[in-house]
Amino acid sequence: MSIFEYNGSALVAMVGKNCFAIASDRRLGVQLQTVATDFQRVFKIHDRLYIGLSGLATDAQTMYQKLVFRHKLYQLREERDMKPQTFASLVSALLYEKRFGPFFCQPVIAGLGDNDEPFICTMDCLGAKELAKDFVVSGTASESLYGACESMYKPDMEPEELFETISQALLSSVDRDCLSGWGGYVLLVYAALLTPTEVQEKILKGRMD
Amino acid sequence: MECVFGLVGKGFAIVAADTSAVNSILVHKSNEDKVMVLDSHKLLGASGEPGDRVQFTEYIQKNVHLYQFRNGIPLTTAATANFTRGELATALRKNPYSVNILLAGYDKGVGPSMYYIDYIATMHKIEKGAFGYGSYFCLSMMDRLYHPDMSIEEAIELIDKCIIEIRTRLVVAPPNFVIKIVDQDGAREYAWRESIKSPDVSMA
Numbered sequence: 001m002s003i004f005e006y007n008g009s010a011l012v013a014m015v016g017k018n019c020f021a022i023a024s025d026r027r028l029g030v031q032l033q034t035v036a037t038d039f040q041r042v043f044k045i046h047d048r049l050y051i052g053l054s055g056l057a058t059d060a061q062t063m064y065q066k067l068v069f070r071h072k073l074y075q076l077r078e079e080r081d082m083k084p085q086t087f088a089s090l091v092s093a094l095l096y097e098k099r100f101g102p103f104f105c106q107p108v109i110a111g112l113g114d115n116d117e118p119f120i121c122t123m124d125c126l127g128a129k130e131l132a133k134d135f136v137v138s139g140t141a142s143e144s145l146y147g148a149c150e151s152m153y154k155p156d157m158e159p160e161e162l163f164e165t166i167s168q169a170l171l172s173s174v175d176r177d178c179l180s181g182w183g184g185y186v187l188l189v190y191a192a193l194l195t196p197t198e199v200q201e202k203i204l205k206g207r208m209d
Numbered sequence: 210m211e212c213v214f215g216l217v218g219k220g221f222a223i224v225a226a227d228t229s230a231v232n233s234i235l236v237h238k239s240n241e242d243k244v245m246v247l248d249s250h251k252l253l254g255a256s257g258e259p260g261d262r263v264q265f266t267e268y269i270q271k272n273v274h275l276y277q278f279r280n281g282i283p284l285t286t287a288a289t290a291n292f293t294r295g296e297l298a299t300a301l302r303k304n305p306y307s308v309n310i311l312l313a314g315y316d317k318g319v320g321p322s323m324y325y326i327d328y329i330a331t332m333h334k335i336e337k338g339a340f341g342y343g344s345y346f347c348l349s350m351m352d353r354l355y356h357p358d359m360s361i362e363e364a365i366e367l368i369d370k371c372i373i374e375i376r377t378r379l380v381v382a383p384p385n386f387v388i389k390i391v392d393q394d395g396a397r398e399y400a401w402r403e404s405i406k407s408p409d410v411s412m413a
Contacts, residue, residue, distance in 0.1 A: 007331065028333055033344065035325060036333050057331040062298050101302060 003104045008179030009054035010141035012170055013110040013120045016162035019190040020118040022050050022110040023170045027182040037182040045071050046081040048112040054139035055105035063103055084111030084119040095127035102126055106138040116191035141180045144173035159190045171206040182208055211256035212343025215311045215323055217336045219358040221392035222313035222321040224254040225368050227383030239405055244389045246396045247273050248283055250315045252389050256340050257308040265306045269293050286314030290324035297330035309340040315391050346374040372402050
């Protein structure tokens with residue numbers, strides 16, 4: 001079994017109209033054994049930027065700690081939050097630093113950039129960025145996720161519809177993957193005119209097996 | 210094969226472990242304590258490579274004590290878990306420790322908590338957990354019989370059922386187990402479950 005499939009994971013991020021959603025499964029496993037069903041894979045960097053880390057759980061936790069550290073230093077120096085594009089470059093650089101002994105995780109980054117423009121990207125474990133305008137996926141269920149997202153996605157969805165779409169895409173994909181699932185976690189960030197950024201977090205109940 | 214398992218109940222946490230020290234086909238001893246009392250209100254159940262287990266758990270214990278001496282207050286369970294994970298993660302790509310850990314503790318105001326820390330430094334807060342071949346039996350037993358806020362009697366009953374299951378179904382089942390508990394009164398040994406008593410060494 002590959003090291004990327006040791007813990008099992010599924011991540012997806014989608015872009016809507018002035019909003020983005022990022023979703024993950026909740027299983028933490030050790031190969032065939034399920035250890036926990038409430039594992040967190042999506043982390044907040046700041047109010048308008050979230051990162052999901054799939055792959056080996058220990059490296060995801062280490063990467064997250066390093067990134068929070070770097071972002072807090074950035075906040076102290078620059079006195080502002082990092083833009084998603086900048087953050088993506090930071091993640092890419094940190095991963096490539098370990099080119100010949102990499103962190104076994106594949107990040108999915110989602111955030112709201114300037115003018116509330118949603119931004120998503122993913123990269124492989126070496127930091128090769130892949131920007132997308134519609135959706136990005138990662139994890140052991142990525143192939144199913146590609147198919148589900150491709151068929152369910154429409155551009156410029158409103159937040160409610162985006163939430164529905166990403167939830168259905170996640171749940172139907174993880175049902176075909178034995179290493180991910182045990183529920184879902186969806187985070188939707190919506191920037192509306194004249195109101196502060198709204199964040200919705202929901203836990204999904206899928207097939208618990 | 211080594212088994213460590215534990216669960217969180219109402220106001221307490223229990224960690225149980227087998228007590229055999231084995232080298233290939235030889236059982237060195239059957240009363241090896243694998244659940245270390247880290248400080249007044251913390252338990253560290255560890256399984257894995259014997260040398261790494263003792264070295265690493267003693268290292269964690271001494272550092273927990275050092276923090277208390279330096280700062281006058283004890284580390285919280287969460288902080289200890291994160292420290293332990295950090296040590297395992299740092300060592301992972303240099304000189305890895307092959308030790309799986311269940312850390313249980315009681316903090317005033319927070320109550321009991323238990324952390325699962327893998328040998329590759331995967332950390333997660335859990336209510337019930339197990340390591341080793343015994344985990345295949347214990348986790349299923351606990352999935353069926355565990356519920357939040359169990360009383361001590363119910364929890365010990367569940368632990369005993371897990372031990373019986375391991376003894377019945379695991380081919381090289383360890384004969385003896387130690388059960389330790391941590392609650393607001395502190396961390397202490399609760400009981401031993403022995404089916405083979407270690408022979409007393411007679412002085413020649």
